[in-house]
Amino acid sequence: MIATQTPTPIPDPLAAQSAMSVPSNAPEHCPGTESDLAGKSAACDGCANQDVCASDEPKGPDPALPLIRQRMSTVKRKILILSGKGGVGKSTFTAQLAWAFAADEETQTGVMDVDICGPSIPTIFGIAAEQVHASASGWSPVYVQDNLGAMSVGFMLPSARDAVMWRGPKKNGLIAQFLKDVDWGALDYLLVDTPPGTSDEHLSVVQYLKESGIDGAVLVTTPQEVALQDVRREISFCRKVGVRIIGLVENMAGFVCPNCKTESKIFRPTTGGAKALAEQEGIELLGSVPLDPRIGKSADHGLSFLEEYPDSPATTAYLDIIDRIRDILGD
Known part of the structure; x- marks a missing residue:
């Protein structure tokens, strides 16, 4: 915990950007002010900061990195939850993983x-x-329970209907603030729930956590080929940026009737599903989670599916996967 650091004021995500070095009209594919291509890339054409970025004056390291390294020094494990495709249940899996870890007080x-x-x-x-809320030691996470806290831009929006329409530099700035200004305290696990794809958010997290270390990534997919195609890109991303792949989780692997427990295939694995992909790529298949409609119900009501429905086959699958993640990490 960093008791002496004065936190950056909590931003209004919909307000005009005024405190960041890159203007709000920066190009979407801005290479970043620290890049050798700053001000020289085709994406920089028309940017108000193009001449400044293209100057030969030394740019130096990102000043946020030492603060992030210090803040993250009290976090034991940092795990990325990734998916190439949206709608595969990545955020729901992240929440169940967090609830399972936090079941131990x-x-x-x-x-x-x-x-x-x-x-x-x-x-x-x-x-x-x-x-x-902000305090002398930083922004305070919002706590689900005493040993489980979360930070999200969703807490900063005036309403759930407001859209966040940001280009890359503003997204990167908020991620840096989440890492350096949030008073996470001493954590055993920090789970990072990422958007689909391999874009600004992913690159920023990897860059900012490079020095303090990322323990690995869990990839989430569904069985059909259209989802597996995107996961292949996610696997390539992890290998290119040097992030260890802990394993692959197949979500919505089949529908389990809550009454008769019969399982039906909803997303058919026409190319072999996650099992075949894991074998092809040489990564571990951590497990398959069947589709239980009560998972969505629990998510809508902010409840832990694992606690609400301990007898569900999906709960058994979740717990087996979580135990395997602990084993791989040596916990």
Whole structure:
């Protein structure tokens, strides 16, 4: 915990940007002010900061990195939850993983939602009406329970209907603030819920956590080929940026009737599903979670599915996957 650091004021995500070095009209594919291509890339054409970025004056390291390294020094494990495709249940899986870790009262768990344009963690945890507060030691996470806290741009929006329409530099700035200004305290696990794809948010998290270390990534998919195609890109991303892949989770692997327990295939694995992909890519299939309609119901009401429906086959699958993640991490 950094008791002496004065936190950055909590921003209004819909207000005009005034405190960041990059103007709000920066190009969408801005290479970043620290890049050798700053001001020289085709994406920089028309940017108000093009001449400044293109100057030969030394740019130096990002001043946020030492603060992030210091803040993250009290976080034992940092895990990214990734998916190439939207709608595969990544955020729901992140929440269940967090609830499972926090079931042990001695385990301190945090969830950082960096899906800037589609934050769903506040709703899944049942804390969407809460707001972020600042103290002398930083922004305070919103707590689901004493040992489980979350941070999301969703807490900063005037209403759930407001859209966050940001270009890359503003997204990157908020992610840096989540890492350096949030008083996470001493955590056993920090789970980072990312948006689909391999874009600004993913690159920023990897860059900012490079020095303090990322323990690995869990990839979430559904069985059909259209989802597996995107996961292949996610696997390539992890390998290119040097992030360890803990394993692959197949979500919605089949529909389980809550009454008769019969399982039916909803998303048919026409190319072999996650099992075949894991074998092809040489990564571990952590497990398959059947589709139980009560998972969505629990997420809508901010409840832990694992606690509400302990006898569901999906709960058994979740717990087996979580135990395997612990084993791989040596916990």
